[in-house]
Amino acid sequence: MVEQTPQTEASAQWIVEDLxxxxxxxxxxxxxxxDVFTHIxxxxxxxxxxxxxxxAPIRGVERLLDALVGIEYLDKQDGHYTLSSLADKLLVRDKDTYVGEMVQEMKLLWNSWSNLTEVIRTGEPVQPWDDEETGRRLFPSLVRALFPMSWGSARAAAAVALEADDRVERILDVAAGSGVWSIAFAQQAPRARVTTVDYSEVTPLTREFAERYGVVDRFDHIEGNLRDIDFGAESYDLAILGYILQTEGEDRSRDLLEKCHRALRPGGRLLIAEMIPDDDRTGPAAPLVYAMDMVLYTEHGDVFTMTQYRDWLHTAGFRRVETIDIPAPWPLVLATK
Structure with a gap:
C-alpha cells in the first residue's frame, strides 16, 4: 500500500497518490x-x-498477483505467492471472518461514483436509496456486504451498554438490515427478544445472520417501510438506529427520533450509530467524504454533527444524551428517555 506523502511537504505528488x-x-x-486469496x-x-x-490466461493473473504483492495483500518468494496476515484472516472465502462481500460492495458503487460531477451539477441522485422501490431492490445486495463493517463495533457497544444497565428484555432494531447491532445485543443479553423493522426483501437476510449467530429463536420481524410503521408506545427497553438517519435527512430523522422515543419505556435507551463529523465539518475525512454518498444516492440524506443529534434528541424528549467510546473511528450516541 502506498504511504501517502504528508501534505505539508507535497506538491502534485499528493494529488497523484489520491488518484x-x-x-x-x-x-x-x-x-x-x-477468489485469488481463497485459491492460494x-x-x-x-x-x-x-x-x-x-x-484465466496467465498474463493478467501474474500481473494481478504481483500488484497484490505491491499493495501488501500477498507476499512473494522464489515465484511462489502466500497470503499476508490480513488477507489470510479476512479475504479467504472458507473462513467465518471473510469480508469479501464488503469489497464487492465497492464494485456495486463504482459506476455511480463516476457520475458524481453530474450529480452535483444537477442535484439529482443517481438512484435514490431513500425511495422505497429503489431501496427494496438494492438493499438486499448491500446488507450482506455491510455486516462485517459493523460487527466489531456492535459487539463492543453491546458490552459497554449492557454493563451500564443489563435490564434489556425487548429490543427494537429499526432498518435492521443484517441485524448486526441487535444480534450483538441478543448474544450478550440472553433474556432479550428482538423486533426488527425492514423491507420484506431484507428480512430473510436478517434471519440468516440471526441463525448463524445462534439467536434466531428470539427474533420477530415487522416488514414494511419504516416511515409507515407504528412502533407502538412504551414497549421497548432499547431501540437501535444503525446507519439509517444519514439516508433520511433532517426532517425524517427528527420524526424517527420522536417515534423511537414514544416506543421506549421510561428509562429506555436509544442507540445511534452514524458517521459523525466535527461540528465545524473540517474532519474526520471519512464522514465528510461519505456525505458525498448521500448526495449520490439520496434526495435529502447527509451526515450530521454531534451538536445536531443532541439538539434533536432533547427536542424529541430524551433527558440524557451521551456517547460511547469504542474501538471505532467515531463514538456511538446513547440517549435515555
Missing part, C-alpha cells in the same frame, strides 16, 4: 472477485497454479 488509490482499490476488487489458501502457489484455478 492512484483508485487503481489499488480495483486491484483488490479483482483479486477478491476472482487452498494450495495454489505459483502464477500458473492460480491461473489454472481461476481458468
Amino acid at each position: 492512484w488509490a483508485a487503481r489499488e482499490a480495483q486491484v483488490l476488487i479483482a483479486g477478491t472477485e476472482l 489458501f487452498r494450495g495454489a502457489r505459483s502464477a500458473e497454479e492460480v491461473a489454472t484455478a481461476i481458468g
Whole structure:
C-alpha cells in the first residue's frame, strides 16, 4: 500500500497518490472477485497454479498477483505467492471472518461514483436509496456486504451498554438490515427478544445472520417501510438506529427520533450509530467524504454533527444524551428517555 506523502511537504505528488488509490482499490476488487486469496489458501502457489484455478490466461493473473504483492495483500518468494496476515484472516472465502462481500460492495458503487460531477451539477441522485422501490431492490445486495463493517463495533457497544444497565428484555432494531447491532445485543443479553423493522426483501437476510449467530429463536420481524410503521408506545427497553438517519435527512430523522422515543419505556435507551463529523465539518475525512454518498444516492440524506443529534434528541424528549467510546473511528450516541 502506498504511504501517502504528508501534505505539508507535497506538491502534485499528493494529488497523484489520491488518484492512484483508485487503481489499488480495483486491484483488490479483482483479486477478491476472482477468489485469488481463497485459491492460494487452498494450495495454489505459483502464477500458473492460480491461473489454472481461476481458468484465466496467465498474463493478467501474474500481473494481478504481483500488484497484490505491491499493495501488501500477498507476499512473494522464489515465484511462489502466500497470503499476508490480513488477507489470510479476512479475504479467504472458507473462513467465518471473510469480508469479501464488503469489497464487492465497492464494485456495486463504482459506476455511480463516476457520475458524481453530474450529480452535483444537477442535484439529482443517481438512484435514490431513500425511495422505497429503489431501496427494496438494492438493499438486499448491500446488507450482506455491510455486516462485517459493523460487527466489531456492535459487539463492543453491546458490552459497554449492557454493563451500564443489563435490564434489556425487548429490543427494537429499526432498518435492521443484517441485524448486526441487535444480534450483538441478543448474544450478550440472553433474556432479550428482538423486533426488527425492514423491507420484506431484507428480512430473510436478517434471519440468516440471526441463525448463524445462534439467536434466531428470539427474533420477530415487522416488514414494511419504516416511515409507515407504528412502533407502538412504551414497549421497548432499547431501540437501535444503525446507519439509517444519514439516508433520511433532517426532517425524517427528527420524526424517527420522536417515534423511537414514544416506543421506549421510561428509562429506555436509544442507540445511534452514524458517521459523525466535527461540528465545524473540517474532519474526520471519512464522514465528510461519505456525505458525498448521500448526495449520490439520496434526495435529502447527509451526515450530521454531534451538536445536531443532541439538539434533536432533547427536542424529541430524551433527558440524557451521551456517547460511547469504542474501538471505532467515531463514538456511538446513547440517549435515555
